[in-house]
Amino acid sequence: MSALLQTEALDKHYGGLHVTAGVSLALEEGEIHCLIGPNGAGKSTLFKLILGAVLPSGGRILYAGEDITNLKPFQRIRRGMSVKFQVPGIFQALTVRQNLAIALQHHLARAHLDREIDRLLEFLGLHAAGLQRASELSHGQKQWLEIGMAVALKPRLLLLDEPTAGMSPDETHATGELVRSLNRAGVTVLAVEHDMEFVRQVAQRVSVLHLGRIFAQGSMQEIVADERVAEIYFGETRYD
Numbered sequence: 001m002s003a004l005l006q007t008e009a010l011d012k013h014y015g016g017l018h019v020t021a022g023v024s025l026a027l028e029e030g031e032i033h034c035l036i037g038p039n040g041a042g043k044s045t046l047f048k049l050i051l052g053a054v055l056p057s058g059g060r061i062l063y064a065g066e067d068i069t070n071l072k073p074f075q076r077i078r079r080g081m082s083v084k085f086q087v088p089g090i091f092q093a094l095t096v097r098q099n100l101a102i103a104l105q106h107h108l109a110r111a112h113l114d115r116e117i118d119r120l121l122e123f124l125g126l127h128a129a130g131l132q133r134a135s136e137l138s139h140g141q142k143q144w145l146e147i148g149m150a151v152a153l154k155p156r157l158l159l160l161d162e163p164t165a166g167m168s169p170d171e172t173h174a175t176g177e178l179v180r181s182l183n184r185a186g187v188t189v190l191a192v193e194h195d196m197e198f199v200r201q202v203a204q205r206v207s208v209l210h211l212g213r214i215f216a217q218g219s220m221q222e223i224v225a226d227e228r229v230a231e232i233y234f235g236e237t238r239y240d
């Protein structure tokens, strides 16, 4: 495998506050990589830096071998990045099908829309909800619709910000299966996540961020067995 995304000594500071400090993270093409860490570790900031929503104070970001450090988010999206934020950005007053049509119409001819919407609905487990307004969906279904809208862009790299926030254990598991099947279809995934069951289910590699630095990296088994990690992270939040 080779790195699809690489951050090199990425710094972000606000005045004297160093939110990320020299973060070098390599994401291999084809992997599911989870980013975990205690509250305030800098996870969201790193996520925004990768997406281009905030610009770094120092360091570089490489994507598919290209320096994208100063590109705008839409330019990154054009290169195959897609993002699902924690708060669903779906159109509540529109039906599920209409939401997917909006996401698809950027790159798909009208004649192919219905077939692709059907395919996505099946994949998302939302086939029975196609004509429902998005506002009528359960919390989990809204998150899946949003994943579907991100996937409609046929991303090479999917960025997920706490995809299971507020979900029941069953919904969380179903989300994990969705992410795994996207990955089997070739999508590289970076997920910021607090839910350790989800991380255990999907992650091929885990990076632990602490005080703005990569503190540990490895498989979930290695991370769980690392006493230093337990001290800064699991010790406080393992079962809460």
Ligand SMILES: Nc1ncnc2c1ncn2[C@@H]1O[C@H](COP(=O)(O)OP(=O)(O)OP(=O)(O)O)[C@@H](O)[C@H]1O
Binding pocket: 014, 017, 019, 037, 038, 039, 040, 041, 042, 043, 044, 045, 046
């Ligand atoms: N725009 C900003 N201006 C000033 N400080 C900021 C800004 N954004 C984030 N911070 C600070 O940077 C630190 C890291 O925040 P960040 O949201 O990246 O952490 P996190 O790991 O995502 O936390 P959580 O798990 O609670 O979401 C926090 O102390 C936060 O207050």
